[in-house]
Amino acid sequence: MGERDRDASLARWQRRHWQRTYAGHPGMYGEEPSAPATHAAAIFRRTGAREVLELGAGHGRDALYFAREGFAVQATDFSTEGLEQLRARAAESGLSVTTTVHDVREPLPLPDASVDGAFAHMLMCMALSTQEIHALVTEVRRVLRPGGALVYTVRHIGDAHYGLGVSHGDDIFEQGGFAVHFFDRTLVEELAEGWEGVDVYAFEEGELPRRLWRVTQRLPSPSVSE
Incomplete structure (x- = not known):
């Protein structure tokens, strides 16, 4: 089996895993927003955002x-x-949210420069190859308007689970049916090339606890002369 076939097989397996997980544990993350989401909302307000894209929204608390x-x-x-x-x-809450079933390994189903902010909590450290992660950030850059912010969180190589379980290569390790791509600083820096206001904040979440980075970065705004 070639590398592309292995990636596709892992993707199908993870889709089934999350379908079973959400079906078996409705509202598994609770009702309250994540701490990264509250940070992102503050960033989006500061940048004057109106339309926001969430990647990997799950059951929707954020x-x-x-x-x-x-x-x-x-x-x-x-x-x-x-x-x-x-x-x-x-x-039930009287709120309006547009939802789209989409695999981030494919191009985003949005026009160029169509949203003001993008958010992804733990999505980018799922079972995605480094190449797929780079392609995803390129797509986010395409759909963001100038000055728009991307806020994402990922588990990193300082996490207690890094290196444990089944290795799928490319710093992807699986335990109990759940595969994670653990980030190092080099990957974060590569994904931030050409962006402004880059901030990397280390934090912990959950009972293990999981060790994560929250990364905030903005597209350059048009110059006054433009």
Whole structure:
């Protein structure tokens, strides 16, 4: 099996894993927004954002928070089960969130320069190859308007689970059916090339605890002469 076939097989396996997980544990992350989402909302307000894209929205705790904060939200995930739960919760709350089933290994289904901010909590450290991660950030750059911010979080190589379980190569390790691509600083720096205001904040989350970086970066704004 070639590298591309292995990546595709891992992607299909992870999609099934998340479908089963969301079906078996509705609302598994609770109702409250994540700490990175509250940070992102503050950044988006500061940059004058109106339309916000969340990648890997799952059952929607952060997407619904962004909607409550007054943003027009587009939420994507490759789990139909997760997005069904998001839509149901949005309807119950009287909130409007646009949802799209989408695998981030494919181009984003959005026009160029069509959103003001993008957010991804733990999405970019899923079972994605380094090449796929670079392609995703390129797509985010395409759909963001000038001056738009990207806020994402990833588990890094200082995490207690790094190097444990089944290795899939490319710093991807799987335990209990869940595969993670652990980031090093070189990858973060590569993804930030050509962006401004880059900030990397280390934090912990969960009972392990998981060790993560929250990365904030902005596209350059047009110059006055433009």
